[in-house]
Amino acid sequence: MSLAPLLASPTLSMTLKVTMHVYSGRPDPFFYLPADGAQELVERIGRISTESSVPPPGKAGGLGYRGFSIGFVDSPLSWFVHEGIVDLGHAAENLMEGGREIEQWLFDVGSTVWGSVVGSHVADSLAKPAQPGSSSAGSGGCPRCNAVDAPPLNLAIWNTPTVQPKNNCYNYANNQMTNTFAQPGNASGKPITSESCSGVQPSAESDGLVATSNFSGALAKNQGFYVALVIWPGEDFHWYRQDSNGCWSHKPGKTAARNTDNKGAAISDPKTCDRGPYTDFCSFMITKSTVKIS
Amino acid sequence: MEVELDVYSGKPNPTWEIPPDQASALLAKVGSQRDDKATMADPGLGYRGFILRSGDRTIRVYGGLIEIQDPHGTHIVRDSANLEATLAADARTRGYGNLVSGVSGAH
Numbered sequence: 001m002s003l004a005p006l007l008a009s010p011t012l013s014m015t016l017k018v019t020m021h022v023y024s025g026r027p028d029p030f031f032y033l034p035a036d037g038a039q040e041l042v043e044r045i046g047r048i049s050t051e052s053s054v055p056p057p058g059k060a061g062g063l064g065y066r067g068f069s070i071g072f073v074d075s076p077l078s079w080f081v082h083e084g085i086v087d088l089g090h091a092a093e094n095l096m097e098g099g100r101e102i103e104q105w106l107f108d109v110g111s112t113v114w115g116s117v118v119g120s121h122v123a124d125s126l127a128k129p130a131q132p133g134s135s136s137a138g139s140g141g142c143p144r145c146n147a148v149d150a151p152p153l154n155l156a157i158w159n160t161p162t163v164q165p166k167n168n169c170y171n172y173a174n175n176q177m178t179n180t181f182a183q184p185g186n187a188s189g190k191p192i193t194s195e196s197c198s199g200v201q202p203s204a205e206s207d208g209l210v211a212t213s214n215f216s217g218a219l220a221k222n223q224g225f226y227v228a229l230v231i232w233p234g235e236d237f238h239w240y241r242q243d244s245n246g247c248w249s250h251k252p253g254k255t256a257a258r259n260t261d262n263k264g265a266a267i268s269d270p271k272t273c274d275r276g277p278y279t280d281f282c283s284f285m286i287t288k289s290t291v292k293i294s
Numbered sequence: 295m296e297v298e299l300d301v302y303s304g305k306p307n308p309t310w311e312i313p314p315d316q317a318s319a320l321l322a323k324v325g326s327q328r329d330d331k332a333t334m335a336d337p338g339l340g341y342r343g344f345i346l347r348s349g350d351r352t353i354r355v356y357g358g359l360i361e362i363q364d365p366h367g368t369h370i371v372r373d374s375a376n377l378e379a380t381l382a383a384d385a386r387t388r389g390y391g392n393l394v395s396g397v398s399g400a401h
Binding site: 168169170183184195200232238239252253254260275276277 | 300302342
């Protein structure tokens with residue numbers, strides 16, 4: 001990829017602020033990359049020729065090391081690098097390294113900034129190979145999210161007095177606040193026929209969701225994101241969605257949206273998490289913003 | 295008074311109305327022993343207790359505790375009269391026995 005226009009940009013004569021994203025409670029450590037360092041960074045990025053359909057997994061959050069951001073002084077433009085994927089903001093498509101050389105280089109350049117504990121943690125993370133699209137590893141112990149459209153985990157917008165009681169698991173999974181406690185098939189005139197996989201899944205398909213055997217296939221922009229349907233046999237249905245950080249979250253009925261299962265554990269796969277009485281796993285499905293629910 | 299059995303995720307929860315005389319008897323079981331250190335558990339999927347709506351009060355009954363919300367705020371009292379078991383017994387008579395089978399003391 002040619003970064004010649006960026007190289008010629010006056011912004012690159014400036015110092016860049018490089019932040020390592022690693023903490024949860026404390027401010028993340030950062031250092032300033034002088035102009036010659038910025039030049040080398042751009043040259044390293046310019047040597048990458050492979051585009052990526054997925055974002056850097058750490059950009060969506062997580063616990064522990066989750067990448068570097070590179071900020072430009074006096075410009076809203078910022079870049080993000082994690083697991084070998086470089087997000088250049090609106091300047092270009094995401095890029096994919098064969099390895100993690102850029103992260104390793106930034107880690108080495110800023111090595112005097114982080115202490116030994118953080119440094120050891122990040123060194124361990126960087127020692128793991130990055131093979132976006134083929135590895136199942138994502139950020140913070142989450143699987144990789146392969147859907148560009150996957151929503152970010154943002155529980156707070158769902159857990160408000162005006163939103164929480166009027167939106168259920170189907171609303172949350174589809175990322176649509178209809179305030180109608182949406183039911184599969186209501187919007188398309190095909191209500192559920194029973195509280196079973198065969199009684200609910202066709203209604204969801206009628207709304208526009210598409211069944212899929214797993215959540216590992218890459219979904220480009222506008223191709224939607226992954227959700228999962230489970231059943232409490234004879235009683236109820238429930239939905240999960242995969243967020244952009246790779247883990248899954250859900251909203252049990254009128255209660256608060258959350259990213260933990262009935263054991264309080266993070267959900268790396270709704271097929272295997274603690275689902276209480278929702279014992280039947282039906283299918284992973286793909287939803288998108290054009291799906292209509294009510 | 296409206297009683298809601300908080301148990302479903304996708305479908306609306308079962309609800310039913312309690313006539314005033316029975317409601318008074320149930321509300322009399324709401325204790326007054328405050329427990330300011332207690333917090334209501336949120337088990338996630340499955341049975342999550344009962345929600346009573348009476349006037350401007352919303353009362354959640356679950357796991358040995360009662361959370362009372364009114365215009366003055368929210369506080370928790372001990373379910374010393376086992377109101378949850380009484381409500382579960384009532385739910386059984388209405389055909390929801392399979393949804394409250396795990397309620398302690400309701401059998």
